[in-house]
Amino acid sequence: MNASQLDRHLAAIDDQGFTIVENAIEPALLDEIRSEVRRTEEERGSAPRGNPAEGYATLRNYNLLAKGAAFQKLPVHESVLPIAERMLDEGCLLSGMTSMHIGPGEKLQPLHADDGMMGLPRPHVPLMCVTMWAFTDFTEDNGATRYVPGSHKFDHAPDYSKEYETLPAEMPAGSILIFDGSLWHGGGANCTESDWRLGVHVQFCAGWARTQQNAYLGIPPEVARTFPDRLLELCGYSLYKGIMGHIDGTSPGAILGEERMAETAYASRRMESMADEAGAQTLREKFGVGDEPGP
Structure with a gap:
């Protein structure tokens, strides 16, 4: 189109x-x-x-x-x-x-x-x-x-x-x-x-709204792991506006494994598109959003 x-x-x-x-x-x-x-x-x-x-x-x-x-x-x-x-x-x-x-x-x-x-x-x-x-x-x-x-x-x-x-x-x-x-x-x-x-x-x-069907429980993780990145994001395995939906400050994609989390994490660039660098830095410091996963 x-x-x-x-x-x-x-x-x-x-x-x-x-x-x-x-x-x-x-x-x-x-x-x-x-x-x-x-x-x-x-x-x-x-x-x-x-x-x-x-x-x-x-x-x-x-x-x-x-x-x-x-x-x-x-x-x-x-x-x-x-x-x-x-x-x-x-x-x-x-x-x-x-x-x-x-x-x-x-x-x-x-x-x-x-x-x-x-x-x-x-x-x-x-x-x-x-x-x-x-x-x-x-x-x-x-x-x-x-x-x-x-x-x-x-x-x-x-x-x-x-x-x-x-x-x-x-x-x-x-x-x-x-x-x-x-x-x-x-x-x-x-x-x-x-x-x-x-x-x-x-x-x-809308990304802040509750979905009609629950993808987290309805789609087995082993099936979700086969999805392309964009489809994973659409199913909620990402952060909305850099912060909404996080799990301990990281992307919900973490439940699929560390590598997959890195592929779906949008925190850094989405935060910086909605706020200036100082504001984004404040969110990073407060919540750890956008940081690399620890050991």
Whole structure:
């Protein structure tokens, strides 16, 4: 994605709350993720969870980074990460990854905003960047995500007892819907007889916020050690603004081993980008942030 395309998508999100990036997913990746989702569903014996939020005819699998190496490619993909970094800053975190396989007969999901649990007055600056990856065509009939344009600017949350006019995010397989976490949206009804709609939900949040899915406990350390550096940072194995999230003054990457900690520690350069050298030195002296690990 070049600079002008990035600016165009960001402007659309700011204005309407969403954008669609077409032809974003490479054909090989499309096939790979479809196969991995099917494998995960079969191995786990996935079944609908049977509630209005998660659906009565929808197969969901959470914490995908723990379920297959192929899923590592999505959060750091060039079509989404630059947008998330511009919306939230480079210290953003991966909040969660979930496959959402909507089957025939599924009903409308209640409208909601993904950042609704954060409890801040609305409207507010973006706290979440949400992406929905289309691994099949998304149509109005098979359950395309529905949304209310501009609702990220509303001063209130949706009332579950009311009906609102929505639009379907229709898009061909290989596209990615990207939206502000405040946008009112919900899964669509699947009115077909046999057409399953497969999407993967990849959600980012501000680096200071609590993530929806707990990567530290949900992803085994031996799996996390296989991640590229940027993905480790997105999973929280780094410091936010040089200090937030530290363990005894060092990067949380330390729990993966000393060498890995050094690769993910951002303390020194992030502190110095947010404060002058004197202020950064004060933080080093007080907390030991940015120091080399001791014996």
